[in-house]
Structure formats: C-alpha cells, structure tokens
Amino acid sequence: MGSKPDKAADLPSCDSWLVHCRAGYEGNCAAELTEYLHLRGVPAAYAMAARGEAWLRLVNPMPENGPDLATLVPDDAIFPRQIIPLWRWLEALPTADRVTAIIEALPAGRDFNGLQISYPDSNEGKSLGRLIKPLSVALRQGMRSRGITLERNGAPCLHLFFPDGRRVSIGHTRDDREPVGGVMRLRMPGAAPSRSTLKLDEAFRRLMGEEERGSLLSPGQRAVDLGAAPGGWTWQMVRRHIHVTAVDNGPMAPELMESGLVTHVRADGFTWRPERAVDWLLCDIVDKPARVGQRMSRWLVEGWTRHAVFNLKLPMKQAWPTVRDLLRQLREELAESRPTVVVRARHLYHDREEITVIALDKG
Ligand SMILES: C[S@@+](CC[C@H](N)C(=O)[O-])C[C@H]1O[C@@H](n2cnc3c(N)ncnc32)[C@H](O)[C@@H]1O
Incomplete structure (x- = not known):
C-alpha cells in the first residue's frame, strides 16, 4: 500500500x-x-x-x-x-x-x-x-x-x-x-421568450435535488404563472409538457401560445385564483417583497397549489433581515397548515436584485 x-x-x-x-x-x-x-x-x-x-x-x-x-x-x-x-x-x-x-x-x-x-x-x-x-x-x-x-x-x-x-x-x-x-452558467435556449427563463432553470437545478426534479416535475401537471409575460418561466414548464395558465396583462410570446399548453389570462396576479388546485405556482411579479410573500403564503396555506417558485425583490437596505423575517413568517404559517412543505431560498447566479424561493410539498 x-x-x-x-x-x-x-x-x-x-x-x-x-x-x-x-x-x-x-x-x-x-x-x-x-x-x-x-x-x-x-x-x-x-x-x-x-x-x-x-x-x-x-x-x-x-x-x-x-x-x-x-x-x-x-x-x-x-x-x-x-x-x-x-x-x-x-x-x-x-x-x-x-x-x-x-x-x-x-x-x-x-x-x-x-x-x-x-x-x-x-x-x-x-x-x-x-x-x-x-x-x-x-x-x-x-x-x-x-x-x-x-x-x-x-x-x-x-x-x-x-x-x-x-x-x-x-x-x-x-x-x-x-x-x-x-457561478452556474446556463446556455440561453434559443426558443425561450426571455432571459428570465434561466432563473427558473437554475432554481430547479440549485434548489431541488435530482430525485426531487424527477418526482415533483412531471408531464401532464398543471401550473399557474403570475406575471408570466413574455413567457420565459412558462416556457420552462411547457418544455416539460406541463399545462400553464399564464396570468399577465402583457402579451405572451406567440410561439409559446402555439404549443397548445398555455392559457393566457389577462388579470391581476394579486387577486386571481384558480378554480381548482394546481401542481405548481410560479410568480415573477416585481413588487414589494412583503406583498408577494403574503400572496404566496395564501396560495400555499389555502392549498391552491402543491408547490411554488417565486422571486422576492430585495430592498436596497437591510436585504438580509428583510428576507430572513419574510421566510421565517412563511415557514411558521406553513408549519401549522402544510407541515410537509419545505421552503428553500437562494440568491441565484441569474438573480439580480431579487432572491428565488421554492416551496416543495414533500408529503
Ligand atoms: C419580470 S416580468 C416576468 C418575466 C417572466 N417571468 C418571463 O420569464 O418572461 C414581470 C411581469 O409581471 C407583470 N405584472 C406586474 N404586475 C402584475 C400583476 N399585478 N399581475 C399580473 N402580472 C403583473 C408584468 O406585466 C411583467 O410582464
């Protein structure tokens, strides 16, 4: 030896x-x-x-x-x-x-x-x-x-x-x-309507394990994308053969609509809710982090979605205490109503002045 x-x-x-x-x-x-x-x-x-x-x-x-x-x-x-x-x-x-x-x-x-x-x-x-x-x-x-x-x-x-x-x-x-x-450099897919697509791609790679990706993301699922236009996040779901209701007053990329998997709803993402529960909620609306956090919590607590991925815009000052407190509040709310949901968050390489949060129902 x-x-x-x-x-x-x-x-x-x-x-x-x-x-x-x-x-x-x-x-x-x-x-x-x-x-x-x-x-x-x-x-x-x-x-x-x-x-x-x-x-x-x-x-x-x-x-x-x-x-x-x-x-x-x-x-x-x-x-x-x-x-x-x-x-x-x-x-x-x-x-x-x-x-x-x-x-x-x-x-x-x-x-x-x-x-x-x-x-x-x-x-x-x-x-x-x-x-x-x-x-x-x-x-x-x-x-x-x-x-x-x-x-x-x-x-x-x-x-x-x-x-x-x-x-x-x-x-x-x-x-x-x-x-x-x-630094997770990802290749921009030519067919995706916006560079934002890389954020969701990285979120799935960095915030989920390989096994979780295999079991929690599957063809035939249904998703809602709040603040979807022009469709970079929606595109990530469509390429996985997931049906998406895209909620945004802005226009969606026409090629994405041709997939037949997307329904475009022109409505306010802070008040719109689905008729029946979906598998995934996505939200990339740029707004006050507390407002987005509250809405995401509502969707999860009410059981309108099983899983969620969303961005929280970072305030100029005191970004860490702000997101720490928001995430703590979300976890506390879920601990009571949805104890099988885990919440993970990261400042991803493709994020700028925001962080990405994922909530996965592991039950
Ligand atoms: C950062 S862009 C989303 C980019 C998108 N995720 C993509 O990958 O192409 C934010 C979008 O949120 C939309 N938005 C802003 N406020 C909204 C609201 N209250 N309800 C729905 N959409 C909203 C804007 O119209 C804009 O298209």
Whole structure:
C-alpha cells in the first residue's frame, strides 16, 4: 500500500473561509453568515469584505478545534454562493513565477481530487480570466512533476482563488462538481421568450435535488404563472409538457401560445385564483417583497397549489433581515397548515436584485 492512502488525510486546520457572493451583497452575506455562527454559539467571526468585489473572507474564530462552517450554515443559505475553507492566504505572489510559490504553499505531502480556480465575479475580476487559463495548465504540470496528483478519489478538491494577480487563497471544496464560485452558467435556449427563463432553470437545478426534479416535475401537471409575460418561466414548464395558465396583462410570446399548453389570462396576479388546485405556482411579479410573500403564503396555506417558485425583490437596505423575517413568517404559517412543505431560498447566479424561493410539498 505504501504511503499513498495517508496523502489525503490530516488536512491542516482552516483559519478562515472564502465566500463568493453577488457583487454588492458582501455586507448582507457577512451578516447572514455571522448570524448562523452566533445562533450556534460560535464566537463572533470577523468578516473582511470589500463592497463590489463579490467575495469576502470570514476569519475562523476557533481555528484549532474549530467548526466546519459548512455544517453550521444551512445548505440553502441565501447570499453565499460558495463557501471554501482556507488553509493559506498568500500576498505578493511573484508575477514571474506564481506556480512555484503556490505549490510550495500547498499542505505538504497531500493529494487532491480535482482543482478549482475562481476569481471575483465582478467587472475587475473578469479580466483575470485571461491569466487563469495558462496558469491552470502550468499548475497542473508543476504539481504532476512534483508527484502531487489531482485524481485522488476521496481527497478534497483543491481550490485556488485569485482576488487579483498578486494574491491567492488556498483551500478546498468537497468535490469538484460544485459550480466554481457558485457561478452556474446556463446556455440561453434559443426558443425561450426571455432571459428570465434561466432563473427558473437554475432554481430547479440549485434548489431541488435530482430525485426531487424527477418526482415533483412531471408531464401532464398543471401550473399557474403570475406575471408570466413574455413567457420565459412558462416556457420552462411547457418544455416539460406541463399545462400553464399564464396570468399577465402583457402579451405572451406567440410561439409559446402555439404549443397548445398555455392559457393566457389577462388579470391581476394579486387577486386571481384558480378554480381548482394546481401542481405548481410560479410568480415573477416585481413588487414589494412583503406583498408577494403574503400572496404566496395564501396560495400555499389555502392549498391552491402543491408547490411554488417565486422571486422576492430585495430592498436596497437591510436585504438580509428583510428576507430572513419574510421566510421565517412563511415557514411558521406553513408549519401549522402544510407541515410537509419545505421552503428553500437562494440568491441565484441569474438573480439580480431579487432572491428565488421554492416551496416543495414533500408529503
Ligand atoms: C419580470 S416580468 C416576468 C418575466 C417572466 N417571468 C418571463 O420569464 O418572461 C414581470 C411581469 O409581471 C407583470 N405584472 C406586474 N404586475 C402584475 C400583476 N399585478 N399581475 C399580473 N402580472 C403583473 C408584468 O406585466 C411583467 O410582464
């Protein structure tokens, strides 16, 4: 067996966490994470965030026997797109030879299962893309020549994050299938009437497991789409052969209507209700989050729909406490009337100034 099996074990303790989020939401993301830690009795974690850079670093208050942030933060935490435990943070990388400096800073004698490289999802960060590609190739070669393998089953995936060309963090993720930086780029389907379609596509991928998608979304179901025009969300249902009542005073895309699966109703989405219960309620109306939240709650509590997906517009200030309180209220209302419904929410990659919420009846 030799020394190989040990090479993935005994990883160094994590001294901080790198967190990716949407640019402009660093403060809300830090507020959300420190609140989870506080609730679980972990001493205050210090967050370093620069507004607009789309990432922050949270210092682990107990680095030696410390907590695994991943176990303290719910899977559906809203603002963090990806959380990466860090071993090292290197400043002043030599630009002439970044590869050697990085390889020398890796935990000694360990193998990994995959390599992820991320950079900020901000305007400045995008220019780093050109540097990362050749660097990734050189790093892989350099590691191979030093006997470090990146194909070791069971080992963590090595994650390098470049805030800029001079600094890098070294950490790990559980596996290399996590979207890098939490960025889930989806191809815009040519036939979809609007880019909003990507939001619902991502919501189904990120907020539902594969098994749930298979069992809860099926051909022949019936859905209502409030604020449906021109039809990007409706299109996602139609392509799954689901019948949709599209409620909007605006026009629906004619090709979508030709599918024969869509009924267009010109009405107010805040007062319209179905004659009989449906499988899915979708709502992408841009309005006050409390107003949308109340209407969604009514649909679910009254049993007018089994499941729901909706957007909550984020207020300019205090986005985290606002959505936290709205979601708490929704969960409390459902706990009494529909205890089998689970509610998950996220600031998706394709969301901008809104978050996406899904309510699934698991009964
Ligand atoms: C962001 S767009 C929806 C985009 C749509 N989900 C898509 O994928 O193409 C919001 C829509 O909500 C509609 N809307 C706004 N207030 C509404 C209301 N009270 N009832 C119904 N629709 C409403 C607007 O007409 C607009 O078409």
